[in-house]
Amino acid sequence: MKGKVLIVGGGAMGTCIAMQVASRCDPLKEPVILIEKGQLGSGSSGRAGAIVHQSYSDREVAGMARDAVRLYHDIQSTTGRSLGLRRTGVLSVVNASDTDGLAQMDADLEMQTSIGIKVRRVDAAEIRQLCPGIEVADDAVGRFEAEGGYVNPAKAIKTFGVLARGRGATTRLGVQDLDIEIENGKVRGVHTSQGYFETPNVVLATGSWTATILKKMGIDLPLSVVRSEECVLNMPQVNQGEEGMDLFDGPVADIETRFRQDPLELKPVPHPVLLDISSGFHAHCEPHTDQTRVGRLGLSAFNSVKDLDNLSKQASPEFLEWAVSSLGNRMPIYKDMGMTGSLAHYTAVSTDHRPIVGPVQGIEGLFIVVGFSGSDFHLAPSIGEGMAQMILDEPVSAFTPEFFSAARFG
Numbered sequence: 001m002k003g004k005v006l007i008v009g010g011g012a013m014g015t016c017i018a019m020q021v022a023s024r025c026d027p028l029k030e031p032v033i034l035i036e037k038g039q040l041g042s043g044s045s046g047r048a049g050a051i052v053h054q055s056y057s058d059r060e061v062a063g064m065a066r067d068a069v070r071l072y073h074d075i076q077s078t079t080g081r082s083l084g085l086r087r088t089g090v091l092s093v094v095n096a097s098d099t100d101g102l103a104q105m106d107a108d109l110e111m112q113t114s115i116g117i118k119v120r121r122v123d124a125a126e127i128r129q130l131c132p133g134i135e136v137a138d139d140a141v142g143r144f145e146a147e148g149g150y151v152n153p154a155k156a157i158k159t160f161g162v163l164a165r166g167r168g169a170t171t172r173l174g175v176q177d178l179d180i181e182i183e184n185g186k187v188r189g190v191h192t193s194q195g196y197f198e199t200p201n202v203v204l205a206t207g208s209w210t211a212t213i214l215k216k217m218g219i220d221l222p223l224s225v226v227r228s229e230e231c232v233l234n235m236p237q238v239n240q241g242e243e244g245m246d247l248f249d250g251p252v253a254d255i256e257t258r259f260r261q262d263p264l265e266l267k268p269v270p271h272p273v274l275l276d277i278s279s280g281f282h283a284h285c286e287p288h289t290d291q292t293r294v295g296r297l298g299l300s301a302f303n304s305v306k307d308l309d310n311l312s313k314q315a316s317p318e319f320l321e322w323a324v325s326s327l328g329n330r331m332p333i334y335k336d337m338g339m340t341g342s343l344a345h346y347t348a349v350s351t352d353h354r355p356i357v358g359p360v361q362g363i364e365g366l367f368i369v370v371g372f373s374g375s376d377f378h379l380a381p382s383i384g385e386g387m388a389q390m391i392l393d394e395p396v397s398a399f400t401p402e403f404f405s406a407a408r409f410g
């Protein structure tokens, strides 16, 4: 089979790249192919909380997150397909005693508003109003973005895949034994368990597996694999708190209501996505599963990962204990909510914690998209758009290529 572009990996990144490249290519003359060794979403994307937020400190990434919010809205409104997007709002909380956290939040707020992100500083009274049942001191400070929330990762990936195929891309699942053929410094094609794919352009959107694939080709990038864990609890019902939120009227709520693809998604949520900067956790409600997910802000290192396909997908008891007590201290209603399970998966991180996106130096036609350190699912539409522009030699407007370039590592 011949293709203009072959994308390896069917997570959030791979499916978004396929969708964006396919929309720019003629399916007969310039076929776009996506291959995945498992199912779409079988990597860390399928387990992500997929929180949609714009609370980054890097101007570059904050700008992409701002654009991603718009792209999510656009995808839902122009295609009528649901991504399970809920705009519950995102509330960050900082204790007054956390001087570093406060200084960072104020610097972030200034930068974020300067680039058009709709976000505001809130005091303790407003925090309590926005998040019924939260316990904060009178001098606590917060940051609130009404446009944020989360998407349903399984639904979003399915939609990206459907849209990619609708625009002419071919998806092949269960494709094993990847072997990229290079001739005279250029990509020629890819050998796999499902035959040979001839193509001048290969994009590795292979998440945690990327470093191993590159190593096999003699390419060493400063990537390590870290573990991300989440604890799952019963979600308090809206009538258990004081007043439920549902929520910020706007175009997305209207579209969800109009199409009514999943009435459960319209169920009110008891509180916004919570980013507790001082205690180091995030928590968000998923009304479609009646559960609340709690994770650590930042990632804990997980060394010596040898066999990525056979690692525990459950969180450790130490993490679960910490997550339950951190959330319960901030929102006592959760002390009465039973734990229903946990999840864990792995993600690749670069040494400067910044993704590596773009061409691999020295091999013409080889691109990588890797290093999203645990909170970047929602950047996928912007990454997809920028990668499509880059591969097809268009001016890149979706992000600044130099910021993500592998060349920064020399």
Ligand SMILES: Cc1cc2nc3c(=O)[nH]c(=O)nc-3n(C[C@H](O)[C@H](O)[C@H](O)COP(=O)(O)OP(=O)(O)OC[C@H]3O[C@@H](n4cnc5c(N)ncnc54)[C@H](O)[C@@H]3O)c2cc1C
Residues within 6 Å of the ligand: 008, 009, 010, 011, 012, 013, 014, 035, 036, 037, 038, 039, 040, 041, 042, 043, 044, 045, 046, 047, 048, 049, 050, 051, 052, 175, 176, 177, 178, 205, 206, 207, 208, 209, 213, 228, 229, 230, 295, 343, 344, 345, 346, 347, 369, 370, 372, 373, 374, 375, 376, 377, 378, 379
């Ligand atoms: C528990 C957890 C919670 C998270 N929560 C959030 C969150 O709230 N918000 C957020 O933004 N991000 C979150 N993340 C991070 C987010 O999931 C990732 O940053 C993002 O999904 C990475 O997407 P990806 O497409 O690069 O990788 P992946 O989803 O891992 O996709 C890579 C794909 O490549 C395939 N593949 C690998 N090797 C090959 C091969 N040789 N041949 C063919 N296919 C191959 C894999 O099977 C896989 O499907 C979370 C992650 C975890 C683990």
